[in-house]
Amino acid sequence: xxxxxxxxxxxxxxxxxxxxxxxxxxxxxxxxxxxxxxxxxxxxxxxxxxxxxxxxxxxxxxxxxxxxxxxxxxxxxxxxxxxxxxxxxxxxxxxxxxxxxxxxxxxxxxxxxxxxxxxxxxxxxxxxxxxxxxxxxxxxxxxxxxxxxxxxxxxxxxxxxxxxxxxxxxxxxxxxxxxxxxxxxxxxxxxxxxxxxxxxxxxxxxxxxx
Amino acid sequence: xxxxxxxxxxxxxxxxxxxxxxxxxxxxxxxxxxxxxxxxxxxxxxxxxxxxxxxxxxxxxxxxxxxxxxxxxxxxxxxxxxxxxxxxxxxxxxxxxxxxxxxxxxxxxxxxxxxxxxxxxxxxxxxxxxxxxxxxxxxxxxxxxxxxxxxxxxxxxxxxxxxxxxxxxxxxxxxxxxxxxxxxxxxxxxxxxxxxxxxxxxxxxxxxxxxxxxxxxxxxxxxxxxxxxxxxxxxxxxxxxxxxxxxxxxxxxxxxxxxxxxxxxxxxxxxxxxxxxxxxxxxxxxxxxxxxxxxxxxxxxxxxxxxxxxxxxxxxxxxxxxxxxx
Numbered sequence: 001x002x003x004x005x006x007x008x009x010x011x012x013x014x015x016x017x018x019x020x021x022x023x024x025x026x027x028x029x030x031x032x033x034x035x036x037x038x039x040x041x042x043x044x045x046x047x048x049x050x051x052x053x054x055x056x057x058x059x060x061x062x063x064x065x066x067x068x069x070x071x072x073x074x075x076x077x078x079x080x081x082x083x084x085x086x087x088x089x090x091x092x093x094x095x096x097x098x099x100x101x102x103x104x105x106x107x108x109x110x111x112x113x114x115x116x117x118x119x120x121x122x123x124x125x126x127x128x129x130x131x132x133x134x135x136x137x138x139x140x141x142x143x144x145x146x147x148x149x150x151x152x153x154x155x156x157x158x159x160x161x162x163x164x165x166x167x168x169x170x171x172x173x174x175x176x177x178x179x180x181x182x183x184x185x186x187x188x189x190x191x192x193x194x195x196x197x198x199x200x201x202x203x204x205x206x207x208x209x210x
Numbered sequence: 211x212x213x214x215x216x217x218x219x220x221x222x223x224x225x226x227x228x229x230x231x232x233x234x235x236x237x238x239x240x241x242x243x244x245x246x247x248x249x250x251x252x253x254x255x256x257x258x259x260x261x262x263x264x265x266x267x268x269x270x271x272x273x274x275x276x277x278x279x280x281x282x283x284x285x286x287x288x289x290x291x292x293x294x295x296x297x298x299x300x301x302x303x304x305x306x307x308x309x310x311x312x313x314x315x316x317x318x319x320x321x322x323x324x325x326x327x328x329x330x331x332x333x334x335x336x337x338x339x340x341x342x343x344x345x346x347x348x349x350x351x352x353x354x355x356x357x358x359x360x361x362x363x364x365x366x367x368x369x370x371x372x373x374x375x376x377x378x379x380x381x382x383x384x385x386x387x388x389x390x391x392x393x394x395x396x397x398x399x400x401x402x403x404x405x406x407x408x409x410x411x412x413x414x415x416x417x418x419x420x421x422x423x424x425x426x427x428x429x430x431x432x433x434x435x436x437x438x439x440x441x442x443x444x445x446x447x448x449x450x451x452x453x454x455x456x457x458x459x460x461x462x463x464x465x466x467x468x469x470x471x472x473x474x475x476x477x478x479x480x481x482x483x484x485x486x487x488x489x490x491x492x493x494x495x496x497x498x499x500x501x502x503x504x505x506x507x508x509x510x511x512x513x514x515x516x517x518x519x520x521x522x523x524x525x526x527x528x529x530x531x532x533x534x535x536x
Contacts, residue, residue, distance in 0.1 A: 049217070050216065072215065072216035072258065094249065095249060096246055096311070096312055099309065099311060110311050114240075114242050116241060119241070119262070180446050183309060183310075183446035183447040184308075
């Protein structure tokens with residue numbers, strides 16, 4: 001796991017890159033949380049704020065506003081896992097190659113490992129933890145169980161989140177199309193035939209609510 | 211990944227001004243290429259300038275052709291009806307790139323600026339003239355299977371990795387740039403990337419205080435009948451070994467206009483005018499395609515592991531032309 005987002009990890013505090021340090025205040029945060037009294041034009045005319053070092057961030061995850069303190073270099077994946085204890089999204093390659101970290105941002109599937117947490121503010125983030133309604137599993141989760149769409153399970157949260165988006169996008173209307181549009185999620189166990197069966201079944205049943 | 215400061219800008223003037231003040235800063239849009247490289251310490255920037263709030267979106271037909279804002283995402287452009295109908299090769303090049311997740315994130319401007327997938331460039335343990343000018347190019351005598359046979363130099367044979375840029379090169383796309391003084395200029399896509407020569411660290415004509423604002427695609431019959439074929443080691447989610455973007459205007463069985471560009475073989479998106487010349491005026495037959503495609507690798511310099519690209523480049527052009535709708 002990558003814990004290099006602590007300020008001490010690379011000694012960068014002394015590299016001069018903080019000369020433009022503006023304590024918290026936060027351009028994006030200020031924008032997202034500006035009180036209603038602040039006029040629209042006033043907010044948009046404000047000069048850009050530079051964030052440096054640990055900053056208070058607010059992320060809207062699975063319908064709930066969550067706050068954390070993190071440096072600008074902290075990815076959405078690390079923020080979810082390390083700061084918000086949402087460990088469903090997995091860190092596989094950490095380079096956007098495996099899809100284990102797939103989450104929905106404003107309804108679109110993205111790689112959380114290549115998304116900066118600071119840039120995900122003001123957006124609606126859905127992780128695998130946000131798919132079930134209490135004990136009532138999402139149809140895609142049910143289908144993965146029914147079709148045994150996993151072996152070790154490490155890629156599964158990413159597969160399921162990606163599959164929910166794939167069906168919603170209308171990209172699971174044939175086996176070949178589904179394979180192509182699920183190709184951003186790798187499974188080293190090779191559970192692909194069962195994953196395909198699960199996604200196709202949900203698609204054929206008229207899709208799953210996102 | 212080194213620590214950095216983060217600034218979200220709202221206008222091109224602000225963003226380019228900030229870059230002028232700190233030339234080591236990087237613009238971030240989708241971040242898919244930048245953060246990947248920064249995590250491997252292959253790029254280090256003291257400041258990231260978030261350009262996502264700049265008003266550089268929109269896909270619209272203008273008197274110049276189709277105008278695609280630089281901040282449009284690959285997925286949105288690839289599935290846009292105007293792109294699908296008027297510029298199928300562009301749509302296909304986008305939808306055959308990367309993964310659905312990455313396409314949802316990556317911007318058009320960033321795609322054109324993406325850096326090479328050369329294994330030596332991407333492994334900090336090796337010398338690389340792109341990363342450290344003058345340090346050497348192990349690819350010349352090393353594993354060069356994925357590298358260029360066209361446009362290389364003793365300093366660098368890294369291929370340009372963009373599928374989109376190949377389609378844009380074929381279809382005469384123009385890149386719109388704006389600098390910190392608000393001055394705009396237009397550069398043909400084929401002139402936007404530069405050959406490595408002795409300074410492979412310089413990859414484009416983009417100035418330090420310039421930003422890509424849009425891409426223009428002229429309307430044309432050969433654009434409406436265009437196609438992108440990507441040949442790779444696996445069926446999906448891989449970079450091209452060789453790819454071809456082709457477009458033909460055929461009237462009464464005769465080729466009136468032709469556009470051909472190659473990916474995966476050149477150090478930049480590789481337009482092949484010699485092939486186009488041999489197609490124009492000829493009957494649109496497989497024999498014509500084969501004869502013309504032979505010109506694609508004139509002057510090519512294959513290396514130990516990539517000789518197969520000499521033949522594959524020609525076959526890819528022929529098959530792409532054969533796959534064009536009648």
